[in-house]
Amino acid sequence: MNALTDIISIMSLDDKQAFIKHVNNKNKRKDTLNTDLFKLLITDDINIKDKLYSDAKNAGAYHALRKRMYDSLIGFMANRSFENNTGDEHEITRLLLVSRVFFEHKLYREAFKCLAKAEARAMAGEYFSLLNEIYQVQIQFAHFDPQFNLDKVLKNFTQNSKRLRNEEQLNLAYAVMRRELMDIYHKGKVTDVQQLITNTMKSFGISLREVLTFKSLYQMLFIANEYASINSNYSLVETFLVKGYRFIIDRQELAQKHLYYHIYILYFMANIHFRNRRFSECSDYLDLMFTEMHKQNKKYYSRFIGRYYLLLMLNENYSGNAQAILNLIDKAQTETKKADPTDKNDLLFFYVTYWLQQDNAREARRYMREFIHSDSWYEKRMGMDWAIKRSLVEIVMHAELEDPEQALYRLKGFKRRYKKYLTEVKEERVIAYTSLVEKFITDNTIIHSKSFIQQLNQLTQQALAESGDVFVLSFIGWLSAKVNKKPVYPAILNLINNHFSPFHSA
Structure with missing residues (x-):
């Protein structure tokens, strides 16, 4: 196009x-x-x-x-x-423009009324940049109204300038962190993300207590969510989760004025609960998110429907309700035809993993064939972490299809492409996992050996101790199913529910 x-x-x-x-x-x-x-x-x-x-x-x-x-x-x-557009920001801008016209034609009383109305709406919506313009116009023309309280406006202007400055600093910090995250995801840059967040916030002199709004909360939850995703450990962002929940509860009256950010915040909250295996809480936030998506004539419905269905299906799947997925897949495919390509790739990836977990590799292959681009393309478009997971799933799929030659071919390509990167970002557990997968594909009888069982037990215990991330446990669950000669899906659920019993060699 x-x-x-x-x-x-x-x-x-x-x-x-x-x-x-x-x-x-x-x-x-x-x-x-x-x-x-x-x-x-x-x-x-x-x-x-x-x-x-x-x-x-x-x-x-x-x-x-x-x-x-x-x-x-x-x-x-x-x-x-x-x-x-009938939103508050546009209405405030209209009032500002009209007030300037009135001042030009010496309709001072009407002009100040417009500004007062604009100020009230801007304060209610926490639109600091618009408030700054309003106060400047009021100050500029204050001498035309002897009864105008200039001292009060000057005080308000000073207080708002501080809030605006804090918001601007946070925007700058957010831009720096987003750029760094882009390099991590799409260029494989090795960065200590926790240190990045700490240093960036410190360098811009930012205190979240002073800048917490719907927009700033969205920005912080975005960074926290990405940080947790990179580390596959969502327990690291519990502090943001608690703060976000309190903020939403205390500011419900502002939610509709910031609907876009409100929906995004609810999505982040649902996602963090899901990744921490609190499926009931995730479902509650998804219900809230879906309700908000229908507001203001479904203004943001199409923007979020792909993400909503993805998280809904993931939550149902990993809470043990796999039967509900088939109906949801049909709905998702119907409603997301015009969704963002990134969201559609995420949905496609879920369909592949879902069918592999249901021991139906042929159906998984049908969806996998829709990934028509190169590894490099997916790295740039979807991120390194996503591309690595897709490659691992493809290797598992070929193993399930009893095509060891293709599985080993893809595995060798995987190591050649990603081993150095995984070593640099200290993801040795992925390298250890691929080593076990390679041994299994080369000789599937090795899964009964003492050495193999010991390595798998160690990898499983490490994953549970470090994060218990559902996606990490899904990969390990596939191998544990092979060891125990059990279906894949129950094996994964067993690990997710922490019902882990060490494997023993025959």
Whole structure:
């Protein structure tokens, strides 16, 4: 897709009809081809250029037409967004603009009324940057109203400036940490994430007590969630979980003014509970999340539906309710056709692992074939951790399909590609796991040897002691099922519920 088709893809039918009308009203000549171009772009016609210009020499005119169309679309979408948005921030901005118009025409009383109304809404919504603009306008024109309480406004301006400064510092710190996380995930950069968070917060002089808002909580939970994911240990972020829960409870009156962040916070809370194996609490937060997704005319429903279904199915699966997954897969596939590609890849990955856990490798392979890109592509798009897990699952799948040659081929490629990285990030347990998998694939009778059993017991006890992460235990559960000659899914649930009994050699 290109820039024009990307923009058109997010337009509603009403938007498209309004744009055609908008363009026709602006056209001064009848032979203008902009509406024709737009209609052809809507249909995804691959012969647009030939249909508009028969002469190959008109390539320059065609590109100029596309450039004008792009500029028109940007302007139209900006105006459309401003006109149709009824959120607090847009309403406050409108009041600010109207107040300036009133001041220009010396309607001082009406102007100050607009500013007072804007201030009240901005304070209620904790929109510090807008409050800063409001106070500056009030101060600028204060001399036109002798009864105006300038001292009070100056005090409010000073207090808000501090809050705004704190928010700006947090945004800077968040940007630094997000960039570092991107390098960790997509470039395999080795970083002590806990030290990164501590040093970054300290360098920007940030105290969470002073900056905690829905937006800042979202930012901190995002970083905490990523940190826990990198370490496969969500017990590390319990402090953020408790603080987040208290914040939500105490600030319910602001939740609808920050719906996007509120939904994201509920998702993070649900995910952290899930990864810490508190499935009932995860379900409660998912219910809250789903309710919020329906608010404001389902404004953010499509944005979060992929994540919602993924976490819902994971939670049902690992709480022992695998039978519910089949119906949920059908629903998820229907509702997430236009979901973000990242969310769709996550869902696809779940389908593969689900069927492997149900001892149906052939069905798992059907979904695995939909991963059509290279390892490098998935590393850059989905992250190193995700790409590593996908490769491991593919190796397990080939082993389940009784295709040892392909399994060993993929395993050797895995070690060649990721062993150095795993060593650098101190993930020796993954290397130890792949070593056991390689031994099993090479000679499946080795699972009864004393040495193999001892290594698997050690790996299992380490995983349970360090984090008990459901995904880590899922990989180990597959090997434990082979040792005990049991179905995979019950073996995984047994480990997750901490009913671990050391394996013994025959």
